[in-house]
Amino acid sequence: MNTPSHQHRAPPAAQQAPTSLFEARWSDQVHAWLRELGSTEVEATRLLPRVMERATAHPEELAGGKVQGVLRRAALDIFSAGLAQAALTGDTHATHRLLDAWQVEILRWCRWQCPRGVSHEDVAQDVMVAVLSRLHALREPERFRAWLWGVTWRSVQARKRKAWFWRWVPGDLERQESTGASPDDSYESSERSQAVQQALEALPPEHRQLLWLCYVEGQTRRELVDLLGIPEGTLNRRLTAARRAFEEVARRHGLDPEPSPTAPEVLHG
Amino acid sequence: MAEWKHAELLREHAQDPGEDEILRVRRRAMERLSQRHRPPVWALIPASALALAALAWLAWPQAQAPQPLASADTWAQADARPGVQLAFHGQGQVSSPSVVSWEQGELQVEVEPNRGIEFRVETAEASIRVVGTVFSVDRSSLGTSVTVARGEVEVTCQDEPAHAVAAGEAWLCLRSPAAALHWADSDPGAQPAAILQVVERGLARSSQGDPVHDELEVLRIQTLAQSGRQEQALEAAQAHLERGAPHRAEEVRQIAARAAMDTQGCPAAAPHLEVLAADDNGAALVLLADCITDEEPARAGLLLERALTLSPPAGQAAAVQQRLDAIRAGGAIE
Numbered sequence: 001m002n003t004p005s006h007q008h009r010a011p012p013a014a015q016q017a018p019t020s021l022f023e024a025r026w027s028d029q030v031h032a033w034l035r036e037l038g039s040t041e042v043e044a045t046r047l048l049p050r051v052m053e054r055a056t057a058h059p060e061e062l063a064g065g066k067v068q069g070v071l072r073r074a075a076l077d078i079f080s081a082g083l084a085q086a087a088l089t090g091d092t093h094a095t096h097r098l099l100d101a102w103q104v105e106i107l108r109w110c111r112w113q114c115p116r117g118v119s120h121e122d123v124a125q126d127v128m129v130a131v132l133s134r135l136h137a138l139r140e141p142e143r144f145r146a147w148l149w150g151v152t153w154r155s156v157q158a159r160k161r162k163a164w165f166w167r168w169v170p171g172d173l174e175r176q177e178s179t180g181a182s183p184d185d186s187y188e189s190s191e192r193s194q195a196v197q198q199a200l201e202a203l204p205p206e207h208r209q210l211l212w213l214c215y216v217e218g219q220t221r222r223e224l225v226d227l228l229g230i231p232e233g234t235l236n237r238r239l240t241a242a243r244r245a246f247e248e249v250a251r252r253h254g255l256d257p258e259p260s261p262t263a264p265e266v267l268h269g
Numbered sequence: 270m271a272e273w274k275h276a277e278l279l280r281e282h283a284q285d286p287g288e289d290e291i292l293r294v295r296r297r298a299m300e301r302l303s304q305r306h307r308p309p310v311w312a313l314i315p316a317s318a319l320a321l322a323a324l325a326w327l328a329w330p331q332a333q334a335p336q337p338l339a340s341a342d343t344w345a346q347a348d349a350r351p352g353v354q355l356a357f358h359g360q361g362q363v364s365s366p367s368v369v370s371w372e373q374g375e376l377q378v379e380v381e382p383n384r385g386i387e388f389r390v391e392t393a394e395a396s397i398r399v400v401g402t403v404f405s406v407d408r409s410s411l412g413t414s415v416t417v418a419r420g421e422v423e424v425t426c427q428d429e430p431a432h433a434v435a436a437g438e439a440w441l442c443l444r445s446p447a448a449a450l451h452w453a454d455s456d457p458g459a460q461p462a463a464i465l466q467v468v469e470r471g472l473a474r475s476s477q478g479d480p481v482h483d484e485l486e487v488l489r490i491q492t493l494a495q496s497g498r499q500e501q502a503l504e505a506a507q508a509h510l511e512r513g514a515p516h517r518a519e520e521v522r523q524i525a526a527r528a529a530m531d532t533q534g535c536p537a538a539a540p541h542l543e544v545l546a547a548d549d550n551g552a553a554l555v556l557l558a559d560c561i562t563d564e565e566p567a568r569a570g571l572l573l574e575r576a577l578t579l580s581p582p583a584g585q586a587a588a589v590q591q592r593l594d595a596i597r598a599g600g601a602i603e
Contacts, residue, residue, distance in 0.1 A: 009509075132302050212279075215275070216280050246275060
């Protein structure tokens, strides 16, 4: 679909003179990620300097093994901004390309945020339908990630409300059952993953989403402040609370990686 | 800085979706979208009839009004008058050279600017006045939605003052107060500010004691709480409860307790927690016990014991037991 025309092929990223060692190290990788996202060769070459500029605007965030995550998110965000802009002017092909680029993220987000009894696939469908039919509500194309995160969050809450409601409808247990996770999902049957799932479900949704964003996606404080629209002090407080809450439930589910001096036998002793 | 000890555990738990799962979800989303766009049975007019209607309309003298506009599943185009172009799928009619009455579906209007053309679109619940702009009107079961692409229009919803809608903005005239509820539920992309705006307008059109009004109040309280506006959520929840509204009182009181705890701490939350705990709300029993453990450890222990009898979820049960053990270890209770 995105096969570039040989007549118009842009020079490979590696042939362009890098302005720093950092760019020399990462240009080809970022170019490859942009192509994986569905950009054409020409688009990838055009977008590459903007991704690099954005990622290096805050060099302090590139330490501690976060460089890949920062670059990948920058690539996805820059690529999405252009598509969202085109989609807002009525370009339906751009809308579908946008969804192509985000569908894996949408499913990962939904799987993480949905509690038991709420099908993450149903929520992912809601989010995809919103992208395809309600994109006009997006005010700032360059903040597509934040908009999509908000859509996902509200979709989960809406499905949770519906799931709650259905529990009170007598005789409709079949529907309740059908909202569960896929039966062929062998991952969820593992004991350890069930324990992690139970521990996560014991947390408030706000804590669960913060743990995902910070520790699974590895987003930096600045990215999180931008995504969630909250001050950094508030973010830090919530993050601390989320960590403590998870540590507490993880200990009770036998998930603590190190023996803790506050284990129950010490308390009882 | 050392990485948090559980970070690896969480990353292990986060699984990427498989190809099958992606394809399945994408296909279902597309199916839902196509069902949403499927025209109702009444609107299944053959394309040939549409073409005839359009031809007849074009051949008819402008003075012969009203002229029907009807197109089922494809977009059709027509000139309402020189300088006013229409594109539509749905049904309505050109009532006069300056007015289109729109009944159902989507209508896009382009009025040439700077020609002094006065033009209006009327629906049952809205009147949209325009001079030189591009906009669309979508009439559905929710009401009339006006989206402006270029210029500005003035929208007057039933029982509401006129509202100017600028380029890039949209405005919904509700068919009824209940449509606000339906809209909030059907649009997962709606921003909290948009939900609140529509809910406020639904509230203005309904009366206290009306079930729709009560449900809108609850939606407003929920939206305020979910968007982090805890002080406003608390104020609205307290007003709802003080009014004695029985509708979803426990849910509203839980929001009040949570908002009070977040904004003012235990002293403000305690009255709400006491009411909920008296009704054997397990979470409230535990939260209240947390609030009073220092001052009244014996009562806190009793509350926790009561909470344990209510079969809390496994994770919470262990946490409650641990709290209770700590109080017992302190000697406050046996």
